[in-house]
Amino acid sequence: MSKLITPRAEDYSRWYTDIVLQAQLADYSPVRGCMVIRPPGMAVWERMRDALDGMFKATGHENAYFPLFIPESFLHKEKEHVEGFAPECAVVTHGGGQKLEEPLVVRPTSETIVYSMYAKWIQSYRDLPLLINQWANVVRWEMRTRLFLRTMEFLWQEGHTAHATEEEAEKETLTILDIYDTFARDWMAMPCLRGLKTNAEKFAGAVRTYSIEALMQDNKALQAGTSHNLGQNFAKAFEVRYQTEAGELDFVWNTSWGVSTRLVGALVMTHSDDQGLVIPPKLAPTQVMVVPIYKEAEKATVLGAMDRIIKDLSSVVLIKGDARDGMRPGFKFNEWEMKGVPLRLELGPRDLAAGQVVVARRFSPEGREAKQPMRLDALATSVPAMLDEIQKDLYDAAGARLAANTRPVEGYDAFKQELDGRGGFLQAHWCGSPDCEARIKEETKATIRGIPLASPPEMSDSGSCLICGGASSRRVYFARAY
Amino acid sequence: MSKLITPRAEDYSRWYTDIVLQAQLADYSPVRGCMVIRPPGMAVWERMRDALDGMFKATGHENAYFPLFIPESFLHKEKEHVEGFAPECAVVTHGGGQKLEEPLVVRPTSETIVYSMYAKWIQSYRDLPLLINQWANVVRWEMRTRLFLRTMEFLWQEGHTAHATEEEAEKETLTILDIYDTFARDWMAMPCLRGLKTNAEKFAGAVRTYSIEALMQDNKALQAGTSHNLGQNFAKAFEVRYQTEAGELDFVWNTSWGVSTRLVGALVMTHSDDQGLVIPPKLAPTQVMVVPIYKEAEKATVLGAMDRIIKDLSSVVLIKGDARDGMRPGFKFNEWEMKGVPLRLELGPRDLAAGQVVVARRFSPEGREAKQPMRLDALATSVPAMLDEIQKDLYDAAGARLAANTRPVEGYDAFKQELDGRGGFLQAHWCGSPDCEARIKEETKATIRGIPLASPPEMSDSGSCLICGGASSRRVYFARAY
Numbered sequence: 002m003s004k005l006i007t008p009r010a011e012d013y014s015r016w017y018t019d020i021v022l023q024a025q026l027a028d029y030s031p032v033r034g035c036m037v038i039r040p041p042g043m044a045v046w047e048r049m050r051d052a053l054d055g056m057f058k059a060t061g062h063e064n065a066y067f068p069l070f071i072p073e074s075f076l077h078k079e080k081e082h083v084e085g086f087a088p089e090c091a092v093v094t095h096g097g098g099q100k101l102e103e104p105l106v107v108r109p110t111s112e113t114i115v116y117s118m119y120a121k122w123i124q125s126y127r128d129l130p131l132l133i134n135q136w137a138n139v140v141r142w143e144m145r146t147r148l149f150l151r152t153m154e155f156l157w158q159e160g161h162t163a164h165a166t167e168e169e170a171e172k173e174t175l176t177i178l179d180i181y182d183t184f185a186r187d188w189m190a191m192p193c194l195r196g197l198k199t200n201a202e203k204f205a206g207a208v209r210t211y212s213i214e215a216l217m218q219d220n221k222a223l224q225a226g227t228s229h230n231l232g233q234n235f236a237k238a239f240e241v242r243y244q245t246e247a248g249e250l251d252f253v254w255n256t257s258w259g260v261s262t263r264l265v266g267a268l269v270m271t272h273s274d275d276q277g278l279v280i281p282p283k284l285a286p287t288q289v290m291v292v293p294i295y296k297e298a299e300k301a302t303v304l305g306a307m308d309r310i311i312k313d314l315s316s317v318v319l320i321k322g323d324a325r326d327g328m329r330p331g332f333k334f335n336e337w338e339m340k341g342v343p344l345r346l347e348l349g350p351r352d353l354a355a356g357q358v359v360v361a362r363r364f365s366p367e368g369r370e371a372k373q374p375m376r377l378d379a380l381a382t383s384v385p386a387m388l389d390e391i392q393k394d395l396y397d398a399a400g401a402r403l404a405a406n407t408r409p410v411e412g413y414d415a416f417k418q419e420l421d422g423r424g425g426f427l428q429a430h431w432c433g434s435p436d437c438e439a440r441i442k443e444e445t446k447a448t449i450r451g452i453p454l455a456s457p458p459e460m461s462d463s464g465s466c467l468i469c470g471g472a473s474s475r476r477v478y479f480a481r482a483y
Numbered sequence: 484m485s486k487l488i489t490p491r492a493e494d495y496s497r498w499y500t501d502i503v504l505q506a507q508l509a510d511y512s513p514v515r516g517c518m519v520i521r522p523p524g525m526a527v528w529e530r531m532r533d534a535l536d537g538m539f540k541a542t543g544h545e546n547a548y549f550p551l552f553i554p555e556s557f558l559h560k561e562k563e564h565v566e567g568f569a570p571e572c573a574v575v576t577h578g579g580g581q582k583l584e585e586p587l588v589v590r591p592t593s594e595t596i597v598y599s600m601y602a603k604w605i606q607s608y609r610d611l612p613l614l615i616n617q618w619a620n621v622v623r624w625e626m627r628t629r630l631f632l633r634t635m636e637f638l639w640q641e642g643h644t645a646h647a648t649e650e651e652a653e654k655e656t657l658t659i660l661d662i663y664d665t666f667a668r669d670w671m672a673m674p675c676l677r678g679l680k681t682n683a684e685k686f687a688g689a690v691r692t693y694s695i696e697a698l699m700q701d702n703k704a705l706q707a708g709t710s711h712n713l714g715q716n717f718a719k720a721f722e723v724r725y726q727t728e729a730g731e732l733d734f735v736w737n738t739s740w741g742v743s744t745r746l747v748g749a750l751v752m753t754h755s756d757d758q759g760l761v762i763p764p765k766l767a768p769t770q771v772m773v774v775p776i777y778k779e780a781e782k783a784t785v786l787g788a789m790d791r792i793i794k795d796l797s798s799v800v801l802i803k804g805d806a807r808d809g810m811r812p813g814f815k816f817n818e819w820e821m822k823g824v825p826l827r828l829e830l831g832p833r834d835l836a837a838g839q840v841v842v843a844r845r846f847s848p849e850g851r852e853a854k855q856p857m858r859l860d861a862l863a864t865s866v867p868a869m870l871d872e873i874q875k876d877l878y879d880a881a882g883a884r885l886a887a888n889t890r891p892v893e894g895y896d897a898f899k900q901e902l903d904g905r906g907g908f909l910q911a912h913w914c915g916s917p918d919c920e921a922r923i924k925e926e927t928k929a930t931i932r933g934i935p936l937a938s939p940p941e942m943s944d945s946g947s948c949l950i951c952g953g954a955s956s957r958r959v960y961f962a963r964a965y
Contacts, residue, residue: 028600028603028604030549030550030596030600031554031557031596031599032550032552032553032554032587032596035550035551035552036550037547037548037549037550037600038547038548039547040545040546040547040615043545043546043547043548044545044546047546063522063525063526064522064525064526064529065519065520065521065522065525066519066520066525066528066638067512067519068512068514068517068518068519068636069517069551069589069620069622069636070514070517070573070622070636071514072513072514075513087580088579088580089579090578090579091552091575091577091578091579091587092575092576092577092578093573093574093575093576093589094574094575094576094577095573095574095576095586096572096573096574096624097570097571097572097573097624097625097626098570098624104577105514105573107551107575107589114512114513114514117513118510118512118519121510122510133522137620138551138619138620140551140552142578142579142580143579144579154550154551154552156548
């Protein structure tokens with residue numbers, strides 16, 4: 002048990018911060034609300050970025066880069082948008098020693114600057130669809146920040162597309178939601194609920210916002226990615242028109258969508274434990290750590306074997322060796338467990354002589370051996386297979402946790418009891434009124450995380466609204482959220 | 484000849500801008516001095532980034548991410564640094580609707596914020612060397628901007644390292660210079676001169692700045708990358724100390740180094756021509772464009788063959804097909820030539836029947852066929868081989884141009900005549916005095932691009948300073964520069 006990490010049962014919030022700091026994913030910076038992403042954290046984010054980037058490109062999107070600064074007047078062109086974002090903006094008033102004629106806003110999101118360019122680039126239906134993504138930093142003034150989860154500056158990707166028809170834009174919005182959900186499932190081993198946001202919760206300027214919502218270990222929800230159908234709101238504000246095949250002028254239909262470094266926080270709170278960080282193998286910058294065990298006389302033999310193993314496996318897995326002198330193997334075991342390396346190979350002279358090593362899994366659910374011997378001559382197939390198994394085990398464990406903590410609830414009293422008790426996702430009836438939604442939020446801090454997209458039977462019965470008792474034809478997902 | 488692109492002989496500066504805009508590498512943005520990097524430009528920058536990133540990681544560097552904002556007081560902690568950068572800063576004075584107590588500077592470079600963190604992370608010699616890089620955007624307030632070459636915001640990488648000894652820091656500085664030079668040569672096909680900057684030209688806060696300098700087609704120099712030995716200047720300003728093996732406290736030795744999206748501009752001005760963009764194959768996002776040629780009856784056959792070729796070659800080269808309907812092949816040829824695709828495959832029914840295609844090189848120096856038939860069954864080896872050949876030809880052509888325009892010159896009159904005539908790099912004698920250097924700059928706009936690192940014979944004779952006639956034991960490189 003690491004003394005550097007507060008147990009979850011004692012203080013989940015401190016546990017989270019301890020993990021982020023001790024595994025060196027990030028650190029506080031001298032600028033209030035801004036964090037420094039340290040190399041181990043950046044390596045995870047880069048692996049996330051590369052995986053998502055591949056999925057975006059495979060669906061026809063290209064990367065571009067738009068300016069960090071947005072003229073303040075641009076923000077005001079879309080009414081809902083400015084109401085949502087203006088209070089959160091950092092504003093540049095001076096540049097090159099002079100006061101600026103018009104202040105510049107540091108982008109909190111880039112719809113306005115992007116669509117001002119699209120107005121220039123798009124003339125005809127031949128220019129559509131326009132499918133662009135950017136990887137960038139954005140700034141939203143936050144008073145209460147938490148490493149990765151809520152920071153003043155964060156890294157993200159933001160997609161911005163333009164389409165000839167409403168249907169095509171809606172299809173794009175859902176294609177991206179699907180990519181996010183697939184990424185969360187296949188890479189992060191993090192099962193999510195998909196849903197439509199209510200008007201109160203949607204993006205400022207969107208017609209419809211879809212999201213994926215994950216459940217953290219403390220049974221609070223976390224919005225992990227959003228995809229917005231913007232309709233023609235921004236097209237009208239920025240006059241993005243195109244000539245249709247029939248020769249008429251029409252406004253384009255836009256979508257925008259994003260995920261951020263927040264996902265690193267979600268990853269921590271989905272899989273890690275009181276020993277430290279747990280990273281799913283597909284996102285681990287180092288998948289296998291080899292720790293040699295030897296007395297001085299055996300050193301050359303053991304280190305030689307280590308080098309050979311690393312060389313043999315480096316084409317199939319991300320592997321490193323820890324040959325640091327003057328440290329006990331047990332110390333190294335703890336360090337790499339705390340830092341979340343999925344698999345450890347322990348190399349002792351006796352095992353080597355017997356043609357084997359000991360393999361230790363960072364994550365081993367019931368029914369799996371935490372440690373076992375593995376034949377040297379089978380490592381090149383057994384190690385990747387075990388990493389796949391760990392990836393699946395992590396997903397299954399998170400899926401079981403999500404399933405166990407997502408349940409129907411009837412009536413406002415039971416609702417409040419369940420929230421204050423176990424938390425999690427509550428499937429409850431809501432009449433559709435913003436007033437009832439607001440009252441629930443105010444009184445319980447729970448929000449509607451999503452209206453289900455499909456109609457699974459457990460969400461599709463009819464009932465009466467938690468608050469007003471009015472008719473409801475389907476349940477929605479409620480939870481307290483990060 | 485493209486009518487969209489001004490010929491170089493007519494106006495080199497307009498030619499450059501035409502290429503950048505027409506090949507859609509970048510566009511002007513509504514924010515003065517900021518550009519939008521469009522997908523074709525971004526794809527080149529991403530290939531540059533990936534290549535450099537691989538070289539940094541192979542030499543033990545890791546990526547991190549530091550905040551965009553720097554407290555204004557940090558900038559003032561290193562005297563030379565603040566003098567150099569304060570006049571160029573964009574300043575955030577308001578955030579979240581409130582006036583800030585201390586203004587925040589948008590990073591023009593990150594030494595100050597990085598070393599404030601290093602002071603926290605580094606305790607002992609065991610923590611050294613610390614080798615960190617970041618890919619980020621920076622802002623420097625510029626009045627006269629040019630797409631890619633000089634923009635208010637640009638993308639770059641900045642490395643920041645800390646070492647236990649002066650020697651180690653100097654070695655790191657030169658290791659990075661070597662990486663930059665190798666990258667320019669092997670990826671950009673752009674030969675460079677390496678040199679040490681004079682005190683007047685060095686980075687604000689550095690002890691020594693090294694750079695690689697390339698020669699553009701208009702015979703102006705372009706600083707393509709810089710590597711700084713910072714000595715203990717920043718370590719003292721930010722109190723970055725470590726405990727030595729002997730148990731004493733000492734300041735660390737730092738280096739910093741960077742290249743930026745400016746390299747995309749350098750690439751354009753090294754290789755492109757009056758037809759449009761030329762991209763070296765190793766940096767081309769699309770290396771081969773297949774253009775089908777057919778009458779309606781042959782369409783299915785030709786497009787079928789195109790799909791097979793693309794499928795066969797896609798594991799060895801970056802290949803795309805242009806099957807757009809209603810456009811003549813000649814129009815497509817021009818478009819992809821203008822956009823710089825290194826190789827074009829022309830697929831006609833007659834050639835296909837004869838088991839071949841026509842291959843057209845975007846760049847073909849004297850002695851190479853611009854177009855030639857190639858056997859279908861040899862494409863998988865011949866196409867990559869031809870791309871390698873083009874990469875080498877581009878380097879050789881740029882190398883010949885550099886060699887032809889780098890020459891010794893004696894005396895100030897001849898110096899000015901050569902500058903106003905052909906331009907290029909002039910190898911001339913300088914006594915070492917900042918006054919003589921300043922006078923030359925003021926009177927001719929030429930600067931010392933670098934003091935040679937090695938002592939090649941052509942730079943090592945003794946002579947007398949252009950200005951004062953004082954003794955000089957080696958020549959330096961002068962040029963007018965971007």
